[in-house]
Amino acid sequence: MSSSPVRTSVENGVATIEMNRPERRNALSPELDAALRDAFATTTHRDDVRAIVLQAAGSTFCAGADLQFLRPTPDPEGIQRHVLDRYAPLVRQIVDARVPVVAALNGSTAGAGLALALACDLRIMADDGVLVAGFSSIGFVPDSGVAYFLVRQLGYARAFEMLALSEPVPAKQCAAWGLVNRVVDAETLHNTAHALATRLAARPTKALGWTKTCLRRAQTDTLEATIEHEALYQSLAVQTNDHAEGVQAFIEKRDASFSGT
Template sequence: MSNPSILLNIENNIATITLNRPEVFNSFNRDMALLLQKTLDDCEQDKTVRAIVLTGTGKAFCAGQDLKEVTNPEHNPGFKKILEEHYNPIITRIRNIQKPIIGAVNGVAAGAGANIALACDVVVAHEKVSFIQAFSLIGLIPDSAGTFFLPRLVGFQKASALAMLGDKVGAIQAEHMGMIYKVLPQDTFTDEVQQLAVKLAQMPTKALGLIKKSLNASLTNNLEQQLALEAKYQIEAANTADYKEGVTAFVEKRTPKFKGH
């Protein structure tokens, strides 16, 4: 029996999802895309999970679409199905899950793989990693929300050039242009990702989810709409047990012990 294309490990309130087709640089076929969707759903529904790490096996994070699938005359699902049933639902899940998701980019992130990483809440990479909008190099356009998130991360002009030219962007450059949160040392990458995940898993999960919803809405709201939404979610956050614990701990000058609700 072949190894599963998606691995899931849950420990200490952290779900680590690993893309696991290293022989093809973790590129997606239909089975892998559908399994990732199911795994994300499982993590969303599991109340013990308070943070999610998305990473890859081997030398790559993800090389995007497995081109052997789309060039196979007998089993080619076609781009309509690939986008509507594979990548778009993955991006939607990443943005809608009310738990923090770390994109732990362990190797090259190309095409849809780059854009799946950029859709995560906190994106880190080690110094040997590169990102590439490889679509134009084979006559395609960026998908998986690449044309949505990239210009918002790096600015319109830079995003336009990266999308059209297909330039390779190193991790350090990606951090400097605001594409990712932080570059971590390669030799301590796994440990530092774990430390970051532990920190997020111990924070007030409900508040983090409301932050995520607020940021999502800010992409399309005007100022008045966003102010009204902030007021709504702030009231909701203020009614959580974690808010009460946070305030009490502050007054008592101790470290808060958040429970995620």
């Protein structure tokens, strides 16, 4: 097994970014999160990448921050810099990726690992997996955007309950709450995530990227502003080869063959 903290590969338009610290339950270390930032920076700019799967080696997706790197407890400014310099850029890279990002969640997903999962566009979860905030259990508050994502997906009451009690939320409950898109048998998790990513990679890539942007902005924009942004990106989409192919395929009553251009 490779000793690299992150393993990457590209096949059929799908990039796989795999966290590879199974002996530490893929807890985020300086080396791991730096390697993740590098991996996203590289893959999202490759023309042959049209979807990304974020997954993890071993039995756990991500246990959050590796607390051995927070001992002794850093000073207040140090902990701010820890979040702002290391985790925030990574979360932004996932959110701003020009292609869909699918998270394959196995085992436990906790703390800053939960932020990474929630930043992805789609989440596929193993049936024996759990999501757990974890922050309050060590006297911390949510960071890395967890509060942002949870309150929008769950509403205030459920988000507060999940953060305050820090109880593991099992896969079935995650699906019922809309925190994950699908729950699958643990043995088929990675295959299912890759199959979904392959389907996304065959879609009109630029249009999907702009769709992501519209949805993200619509979470805070007014209706009027949302309509204006949709019109702007529609003016860009109409110039793509995929739009022309989609219309022609519709006229000819056949399946479209999108090139991502």
